[in-house]
Amino acid sequence: MNYFDLQGIELSAVDSALERFVREQQSCPSGAGVHGRSLWEEVLEHTRSGKRLRSRLVMLAACSNGPHDHEAAAAVAAAYGLLHAAFILHDDVIDRDDMRYGRPSLHAAHAAGAASRGMSDDLATHRGYTRSILAGDLALAAAYRLLLAGTADVPAPAREELQRILHDTVVTTTLGELLDVELSFSPDQATTGDDAGDPREKALRTAELKTAVYTFCAPLQSGALLAGLGADQVAAVGRAGTHLGMAFQLEDDLLGVFGDPGAIGKPVGGDLREGKHTYLMATALASEAASEVKDLLSRACAADDDELSRINLAMRELLTRCGALQATADQIRDHARQARDEIAGAALPGPLGDALAALAEEIGSAR
Amino acid sequence: MNYFDLQGIELSAVDSALERFVREQQSCPSGAGVHGRSLWEEVLEHTRSGKRLRSRLVMLAACSNGPHDHEAAAAVAAAYGLLHAAFILHDDVIDRDDMRYGRPSLHAAHAAGAASRGMSDDLATHRGYTRSILAGDLALAAAYRLLLAGTADVPAPAREELQRILHDTVVTTTLGELLDVELSFSPDQATTGDDAGDPREKALRTAELKTAVYTFCAPLQSGALLAGLGADQVAAVGRAGTHLGMAFQLEDDLLGVFGDPGAIGKPVGGDLREGKHTYLMATALASEAASEVKDLLSRACAADDDELSRINLAMRELLTRCGALQATADQIRDHARQARDEIAGAALPGPLGDALAALAEEIGSAR
Structure with a gap:
């Protein structure tokens, strides 16, 4: 991507x-x-450092509607x-x-x-x-x-809204991070730490809280406010941003196992070692391959880098065979589609609408 | 206390x-x-939980001058x-x-x-x-x-000043905490990590940054602003607060070694185990007892609770004998005196001036 x-x-x-x-x-x-x-x-x-997505998204939206501060x-x-x-x-x-x-x-x-x-x-x-x-x-x-x-x-109402969005984003992301850790698979425990509810739903909720809000939703909404867009448009941009952010996190989860270490800047398999309860893994753990997946995750916890690399290869094969890869790719496409629908319905300024539509297209067609 | x-x-x-x-x-x-x-x-x-000193100091100052928000x-x-x-x-x-x-x-x-x-x-x-x-x-x-x-x-100028004080306090305390850790004694290292300057001065500077500012100076200044005191009085309250905070931290350092575990809510000796570079320890390490002190600190790092308790007793004797206890008590009294001088010179509202003078008296006469 x-x-x-x-x-x-x-x-x-x-x-x-x-x-x-x-x-x-x-x-x-x-x-x-x-x-x-x-x-x-x-x-x-x-x-x-990095791609600086959040800063770019604020500027994209803020500069999309003519004169602005x-x-x-x-x-x-x-x-x-x-x-x-x-x-x-x-x-x-x-x-x-x-x-x-x-x-x-x-x-x-x-x-x-x-x-x-x-x-x-x-x-x-x-x-x-x-x-x-x-x-x-x-x-x-x-x-x-x-x-x-x-x-x-910045006029007081917009300024206060910017402050509120920032704070809500910090709280949301912090709680998302807690959820991410608390739901992590632990080989010492019989379950993933919390039995209530569908683990796949919880994985999606975690992705929304820990990533989608602060990476896409909040920066885009803040930029839209600075661009002087109306309340309905700011809300639509926020919803589109959340869908884009979900697709982004789900793609990131895939890259954590299927990616090229050179391209992602860190070794693949780290998520496996930490037992991250991603939608990808939750789907695999709900499939008939669950016991094989658990076995690999248990071994990943204590693996050195070479061993982790071998486990990761075996996991790729397993995630492909059990349908978890496909299910995740479907989710990505679905969120990208919902983002496009929100963008199309919001009558956004041309540069913002076009850029977000292109982004949704790019994220949705990667799988 | x-x-x-x-x-x-x-x-x-x-x-x-x-x-x-x-x-x-x-x-x-x-x-x-x-x-x-x-x-x-x-x-x-x-x-x-705890003594809630910071909240009390804000309220003390804010309520000291009649009607307020x-x-x-x-x-x-x-x-x-x-x-x-x-x-x-x-x-x-x-x-x-x-x-x-x-x-x-x-x-x-x-x-x-x-x-x-x-x-x-x-x-x-x-x-x-x-x-x-x-x-x-x-x-x-x-x-x-x-x-x-x-x-x-709150009127804009005072509100902005409250925001500035809060942020400066967060930065100051965070950097003080970093200094505290970086200066810690490590038995694996030949020095305390940083050779430039007098270690006792650095210990005092650390106490100011990591404790005095956020515990006394900033809460008192913020309360004084809310009470509508003038800029000179707010500044004097801040200086008095810094001196009170220094005395408070130096006393806390003493309690970490000489205190009663029941009264301080945690085992004594924790500072020794972490090799905290307090004024107390820096003074001991600059005395003729330095090698005995280093020896005890090295043992404290790896000690269990029983052993730590014995090391702590030996350290009390050593700190008393080498004069570090006395030097720290002198510092406490000196900061309390400077706090009293600031308070006396600032013509503060009666309730605030009296309470701060009593506090300085109490802290200064404990040793």
């Missing part, structure tokens, strides 16, 4: 807003020490970039992911540094986690602050 | 503001699931309570503290629960950390949101 329509969206104003904000923070008395400067630098680097749009786009950095920094600790953006994740890099200075492995790992927890706290705080400070000239 | 003058400060309006806010959050679609409800409940419980004061006081909860929840992970408020800390309680359901110790411990990281994220987000939403009727 290239999201090629989005890659052309200009982020120079967002980069300026970010840079200015971080330099201001670093010039405060508490931010000026060597520790403060380096932690802020790490937050900035994370915010500028470009500085405010850039600040909001930067705030969603900071929010993503905050989630990434804490999630990499929570999921114990040692790779991010094709290089060691922040906690892994700091753990390696501490170990090389002679610290025991256990203590070094924990020092790495500490760094990533604190960097994430700083990024979360910065998202609230930059959105507030950067929208001072 | 009883902080008896503060214990009489009424928190019922703060409790109402907290309760109303959390119930609102729990009624949002994403907060209404069983996971959302329980995580919010844990945040609420943490915010209501009592609902706004309660919201700001609640926000500082939430902020403290956020820091506690993350710090207990960072410091691997298994006890808090005389009972298992949140991560320890969840780890024990997961282990009792058959999860391996390593995975269960990490699940506990995850829970505490996410609860802390929620509490941090809630602090920003409640302060913003609860001060809607």
Whole structure:
């Protein structure tokens, strides 16, 4: 997936807003020490890495309807970039992911540094986690602050709505992350931790809460507000965004098992090792292949990288055979279709409607 | 230390503001699931526990000068309570503290629960950390949101100043926590991690950043703003607060080694195990007893609770003999005196001036 329509969206104003904000923070008395400067630098680097979907989506929507407050749009786009950095920094600790953006994740890099200075492995790992927890706290705080400070000239009702959306998004995503972890498969437990309800439904709900809202729904709604779109259009953009976000997360789940490690920037199989309860896995665990799937997941928990690679290959074969791959691809296409329907029905400004339709088409036709 | 003058400060309006806010959050679609409800409940419980110094200090200052916006004061006081909860929840992970408020800390309680359901110790411990990281994220987000939403009727300049103080406080405390961890003594390393500067000065700086600002300075300044005090008085209250906060943290460092476990709600010696680079320890490490101190700290890292208790007793004797206890007590008295001087020079409203002077007297005369 290239999201090629989005890659052309200009982020120079967002980069300026970010840079200015971080330099201001670093010039405060508490931010000026060597520790403060380096932690802020790490937050900035994370915010500028990756595909920067959330910042691009804010700018796409904000710039779609003629004259608008470009500085405010850039600040909001930067705030969603900071929010993503905050989630990434804490999630990499929570999921114990040692790779991010094709290089060691922040906690892994700091753990390696501490170990090389002679610290025991256990203590070094924990020092790495500490760094990533604190960097994430700083990024979360910065998202609230930059959105507030950067929208001072936005009329009060829209500004308050932007603040409400940001906060609801933080809460939703945090609870989605909790759900994601609590539902994870554990080989020590008889079930996936919670017996009530269809596990596939719960996996879809988790994807919505932990990813779809903050990646697509909230950035697009915020941009639409800044573009001055009406309440009905903002709501429709939000619904379309949620469907796009669902398709995006389901595709990401597939890539976690079927992807090319070079392209996704981290080893495949990490989701298997953590027992992630994705729609893909929930479907497989509800199929006649359930016991074989459980067996592979149990082995994945304790596997080294070579073994994990072999388990992942076996899992690909199993997920294809039991229909879970197909069921997930169907879900992706279905959400992409619903996104297109929402977009078509909302009479959005041309550039926004066209870009979102193209995005839905691209996501929906990948499988 | 009883902080008896503060214990009489009424928190019922703060409790109402907290309760109303959390119930609102729990009624949002994403907060209404069983996971959302329980995580919010844990945040609420943490915010209501302990001495609640920060909330009391906001209310003390806000109510000191006659008519004021009592609902706004309660919201700001609640926000500082939430902020403290956020820091506690993350710090207990960072410091691997298994006890808090005389009972298992949140991560320890969840780890024990997961282990009792058959999860391996390593995975269960990490699940506990995850829970505490996410609860802390929620509490941090809630602090920003409640302060913003609860001060809607406060005139713009004061409201913006309240927002700025909150954000600067979050950044300062986060960087202070980083400094605290990075400076910790590690027996695997030749030094305390950073060679530049006097370690005692760095320990004092850490105490200011990680504790004094968010515990005393910011709550008092925020309350003073809400009370309508002038800029000079707000600034003087902030300086007095920083000195009180320094004395408070230095006293807390002493209690960590010399305290009664029943009174402080957690085992003594935890700071030793984590190699906390307090002023107390930095002074000992700069004395002729340095090698004996290092030896005890090295043993503390790997000690079980019984052994830690013996090491702690030996450390008491050593800290007394080498003068570090006395030097710390001198610092406490000196900061209390500077706080009293600031208070006396600021012509504060009677109730505020009297309460702060009594507090400085109490903290300064404890040693």
